Amino acid sequence: MEQKKKTTIVLFSGDYDKAMAAFIIAGGAAAYDHDVTIFATFWGLNTLRKEEAVRTSKGLLEKMFGWMMPRGANKLGLSRMQMLGMGPKMIKHVIKKHNAMTLPQLIELSQDMGVKLVACTMTMDLLGLQKEELMDGIELGGVAAYLGDASDGNVNLFI
Amino acid sequence: MNTDLVVDTKGLACPMPIVKAKKALDSLQSGQVMEVLSTDKGSVNDFQAWVKQTKHELVKHEEEQGVYKFYVRKA
Numbered sequence: 001m002e003q004k005k006k007t008t009i010v011l012f013s014g015d016y017d018k019a020m021a022a023f024i025i026a027g028g029a030a031a032y033d034h035d036v037t038i039f040a041t042f043w044g045l046n047t048l049r050k051e052e053a054v055r056t057s058k059g060l061l062e063k064m065f066g067w068m069m070p071r072g073a074n075k076l077g078l079s080r081m082q083m084l085g086m087g088p089k090m091i092k093h094v095i096k097k098h099n100a101m102t103l104p105q106l107i108e109l110s111q112d113m114g115v116k117l118v119a120c121t122m123t124m125d126l127l128g129l130q131k132e133e134l135m136d137g138i139e140l141g142g143v144a145a146y147l148g149d150a151s152d153g154n155v156n157l158f159i
Numbered sequence: 160m161n162t163d164l165v166v167d168t169k170g171l172a173c174p175m176p177i178v179k180a181k182k183a184l185d186s187l188q189s190g191q192v193m194e195v196l197s198t199d200k201g202s203v204n205d206f207q208a209w210v211k212q213t214k215h216e217l218v219k220h221e222e223e224q225g226v227y228k229f230y231v232r233k234a
Contacts, residue, residue, distance in 0.1 A: 024173065024174050027174045027178055028173075028174045028177060028178070030178075030181075031174065031177045031178045031180070031181035031209065032181075032209065032212055032213060033181070033213055098172055099170050099171055099172050100172035100173070101172070101175065109178065113178065
């Protein structure tokens with residue numbers, strides 16, 4: 001049997017619009033029957049954060065990071081036209097109007113289609129995020145895990 | 160044209176037409192034909208590329224009053 005093709009995406013950005021692009025490509029690649037991996041690092045990790053507060057024991061600096069960063073995909077800001085929070089509201093309005101999918105829906109779709117989500121452990125440490133604060137079904141890994149997938153990837157993106 | 164399955168993605172935006180088509184195709188046997196309906200203007204390019212890469216056959220496609228129809232035979 002023919003080897004499946006592979007798509008890998010590094011999601012560095014924590015912007016709502018950029019994350020949308022990443023998950024749309026991931027869903028499309030899954031429809032192309034690719035093995036798809038999204039490797040979330042730095043601000044991209046906030047895309048995978050649970051919406052509810054999770055009890056964890058951590059230092060003050062880590063706690064402050066936790067308070068300052070958006071909790072989950074629905075809370076992310078836009079890369080342009082943020083306008084003190086008006087921008088995301090407007091985008092969500094036009095998404096609904098045009099029957100497109102919101103970021104949380106796109107993430108759910110990707111998981112449903114078997115897209116592998118990997119959280120970068122080094123940046124989790126830097127930002128003080130713990131595994132319990134991220135959505136269920138997420139794997140942990142480092143650069144080697146990413147390169148392992150990307151080395152025989154047909155499509156490799158950095159967003 | 161005889162079809163084994165009709166997949167209605169009218170009104171849905173990218174990437175849903177392709178995603179729904181892929182899920183539907185997974186349920187078919189080799190040689191069976193599905194008909195996909197879409198109103199997404201990008202879907203002609205999308206379906207031609209997708210069918211080619213996934214080695215299935217786009218038997219034909221047509222447009223009628225803003226609704227695109229694609230007939231895909233599973234490889």
